[in-house]
Amino acid sequence: MSPVKTRQRLSEVRYEIRGELARRARELETQGRTLVKLNIGNPGAFGFRAPENLQHAIADRIARTDPYTHQQGLPEAREAIAAFHARRGTPNASAERVFVGNGVSELIDLSLRALLDPGDEVLLPSPDYPLWSAATILNDGRPVYYRCRAEDGFLPDPEEIEALVSSRTRAIVLINPNNPTGANYPRELLERIVAIAARHGLLLMCDEIYDGILYDDNAFQPVAPLAGDVPCLSFGGLSKVHRACGWRVGWAVLSGDNAVVGDLYHAMDLLGALRLCANVPGQFAIEAALTADDSIRALTAPGGRLYETRKALVESCAASEHLELVAPAGALYGFPAVVGDAAKGFDDHAFALELLETEDVLIVPGSSFNVPDRNFFRVTLLPEAPALREVLARIDRVLSRRAEAAGKVVPMKRADKSAA
Template sequence: MSIPVLKIRTRLSEVRYEIRGELARRARELEAAGRTLVKLNIGNPGAFGFRAPAHLQEAVAGNIAAADPYTHQQGLPAAREAIAAFHRARGTPNACPERVFIGNGVSELIDLSLRALLDPGDEVLLPAPDYPLWSAATILNDGVPVYYDCRPEHGFLPDPAQIEARITPRTRAIVLINPNNPTGASYPRVLLERIAAIAARHGLLLMADEIYDSIVYDGTTFQPLAPLAGEAPCLSLGGLSKVHRACGWRVGWAVLSGDPIACGDFHHAMDLLGALRLCANVPGQFAIGAALHGEATIAPLCAPGGRLHEARRAVIEAVEASEHLSLVPPGAALYAFPRVVGPAARGFDDHRFALELLETEGVLVVPGSSFNVAWRDHFRVTLLPEPDVLRDVFARIDRVLSRHAAAGHARRSGAIA
């Protein structure tokens, strides 16, 4: 008797997550065959030799005996108070433990928050390029992603007028990823004030993905959104994974600010959904207080001479030395988003390039169009490897692009002849 094929959810066909998709699967096949690869597709500090700070490890180890029971669905009381105090110091309105939700990473909280907000057909304004989890979570919660442009010629900053023009009666939220993944842009205060005012005028929820908030370079500043939003509802998301190099601990948080009456139903919905999944990972929550109110260990890594700063410098210098690439230097976060230019850009396809780079040079990058943009001339790399590794990577990238440019020249010469 034949077993019928299980049907899957139809909307999954609309979901893209190339960061861990087809190219990553091909990379695993090559590794299984004995190839050594440089994998720059994921911003995973632990995979590049970074460790969570010792005082965070000690906080978890010292409380492991208390980590066996479920905790409150919103998180450990002491951890929520530590997050609320951190946000009060930033100027977040109405920051208190009751308005803090701890989740299994920001990823889970993005899904929960959109599930709490959206009815079928509701729209969410997302940046293009975006971190594709935001698009996927919108789709899988029966919403509709509507994109606003963050173009390289504008420093990857959005145009508030375009954001407002794309609001319809079905729009429910404006998402900001700041500092930005994949571009490394950090949004200035004046821009954020204009977007916050738009949300207030239209009664929209601001959703601020601020997971890279302390990873800034060369005088770049980070401006949190919630203090500028005032009484307008704002959900600010952060966690231990990037700034504190503890991705595998799966600890994220969301802080709901703004008028309590306007936020009341959404707060109750988040609480209900949190209860349905019982609680977030408990051991990692014991590190939150130490992370937010202890030594700021990320700062030396981002300062001149620090590993992240020098990795960023290596990428900027490699792009400047290449005739095939241009770059808006990332001011923040853990990524660079180079653009292919000149003869190599003629007929260029980012997916074909990424596959060729993987097959011929052993380097895994993420095609730029994977971040929900129509343009196919960008790719993303993480800044986490050692600077010398990145210099070598960009030499390999240049080899592939030089072949593209030469092949294009040969085709044109043949056509002319």
């Protein structure tokens, strides 16, 4: 028999976060190797737990979780999400406009399926979270990238965004706070992007899953209150801020003029009905998550675990002759660049494989996030600070070997000299 043919467009899809390098890591683990896996923002894998009040909210209602629920989600969960968005200033926030899904990932796919005809274009940030590119491609759309450059703090240029708008453009995607860079978009920038969407009749699709994870004096600005009548989908969930990835609980809130978003609402409702409903047990935690005290703040404030690990990353990159970093303002990642002699002839995938094979560290090559440059990589901020400092020391060892191979003997750092 001939091999079963698969969809051609899958050849255009990349997801290295769980791809070839992750498969090689599993092979090494079966050989008895102990790896430090920094490829996935998975808090539970690093000892984080969802808050106890969320766990109890599910356990206390487990007897009610057997039946299907409404395709848009449990009524009380949707009411809680709508109230949360109303407090943030989202216009026309109501339970009717809330869709609960099996994580934000499902809702990204569902909303793009509702929106796109073959050949329609979606403006995506570069770097992006690659699910956005994959979902656009697999729903027969075309990703068009606007650059978010390191020299600009990984913030986009609104003029560049507008220059990319064509007659086929349907939406602008914003990932804020950003994965993979940790950039946090200021209000003025978001207002300019909202104005572009208004001028061209575009949907704003706002991935705000990291909305509560911010460092130093950074504050989160949601897009929907700025958008007003401009159609906007705001995505959030329990996986990151509330450390409950495995529960697969996400939501999308549709805002904007009723006359403009009505067809999109009905399309999303239809697609939601076709998959019956989202995971029911996890939905019972939504109200508790959105009305309880802010449990993430203690982790992101000075002395908190995420803050201290971020500090370790910033300090380690500053001490390295081979790395430059735009300090992440939010989210759970850093996106360092390899510079200097170590960057000569640098290939991010080959480097990631060498690091895995020789130093037992799994990272994600930067090009996996749809950037044209090949000198970036992503790490998570989830390990303890000392563990991440050790990882950066291993990374520096590999980069020092590469710099030496490029024809330069790297001078010892001050710490090395004192040790000698």
